[in-house]
Amino acid sequence: MAAHGPFDLTIADPPYGVTSLWWDKRVDDWQAVAAACLKPSGSLWVFGSLRYLLADADRFEAAGLRYAQDIVWRKANGTGFAADRFKRMHEIVVQFYRRDALWREVHNDVQRVPAVTRNKSVQMSRAVNHTGAIGAAGYHDDGTRIMKSVIEMNGVRGGLHGTEKPVALLAILIRTSCPPGGLVGDFFAGSGAVGEAAALTGRNYVGCEIDPHMAEHARGRLAARA
Ligand SMILES: C[S@@+](CC[C@H](N)C(=O)[O-])C[C@H]1O[C@@H](n2cnc3c(N)ncnc32)[C@H](O)[C@@H]1O
Known part of the structure; x- marks a missing residue:
């Protein structure tokens, strides 16, 4: 994986590797690339289940990324893939920053409501x-x-990607962690929802997506906004 930077903020919504979909394969060591592309004042917000994040805890550590905080996105319409577990109604989003940076120097415009x-x-x-x-x-x-750490918001229905994230949620992360006019990196871009949120909030954007068809959809979506 290659990425441009340095980014003020990177958002990563990696494949969790829990379905048989072809693109849903765990990606190894993307954290090292993310850390290398982050400004000292930057941060990385990662979508993931606790199962996913715990399995990769050593990789975040080895990449020199320090845990900052996490928020919960509570969905109105959950997903129930398994009959032997609770119906999943939430996702965790975790913020990391560079271990060689000071937290007070990390861009952090806490949102108010x-x-x-x-x-x-x-x-x-x-x-x-x-x-x-x-x-x-x-x-x-x-x-x-x-703003509270539990954010209630409907999931996206009928979007371009099966796991598309709501633009309004992404816009909260961007307003919090990227200065106006700054650069947002999106490591697993899918439908380009992060790009739309970046445009909406006046930030610049670079997205990486391995699926050429999805990347084309994302490009079209962003071109339509320009
Ligand atoms: C969970 S989805 C992201 C959905 C996206 N956040 C959205 O709102 O549409 C993960 C995406 O990562 C892509 N992907 C998987 N491996 C990748 C890799 N090595 N580099 C870049 N993208 C990758 C998949 O094709 C998939 O579109």
Whole structure:
């Protein structure tokens, strides 16, 4: 696998190797390429089941990638391939950054959403006559809250790829981890959903896809947006 860079953000949605689909073969050591193509301030967001990620834990480590955090994408419509397991309604997305970088130097624009319910901790702090002196500027409630690590969003139906990810979810990752105008790398591009999210959010994009037909579809999708 070859990739251009350096990337501000790389998104990787690798094959998990759990079906008999021809493209669903585990790819070895892509993590080393991802690490080599990442800016010191960059990060890598990886889609994967815990089963997939644990099996590859040593490879992330050997590539010099450090775990930062994970989020859960909770789907409204899950997948039930196996009758002997829970119906799977979620996917994990894990953020890594370079071990030789400092976390505070990694681009991290934590997303905020409108506060739709009253925040208990704020109510409690008021009850004890909170002075508001949080940080130098004091506490100011701007009506937003930090986005939660569980994101509920429908999966894509009738997309170009069987495991296509929602553009809105990808746009959250991009806004969080890539500065405006920065470069997003997409290691397993499939339908090019990451490319569409990059265009939507004003970032540049390079995608890698091994299936020439899928790559052609992705190119067409992105050309239609340009
Ligand atoms: C899980 S799918 C990605 C779906 C994509 N995120 C989307 O939203 O459409 C994984 C993709 O990786 C591609 N792939 C598999 N091995 C690859 C390799 N060595 N290099 C690049 N792409 C590869 C497959 O063809 C497949 O399209």
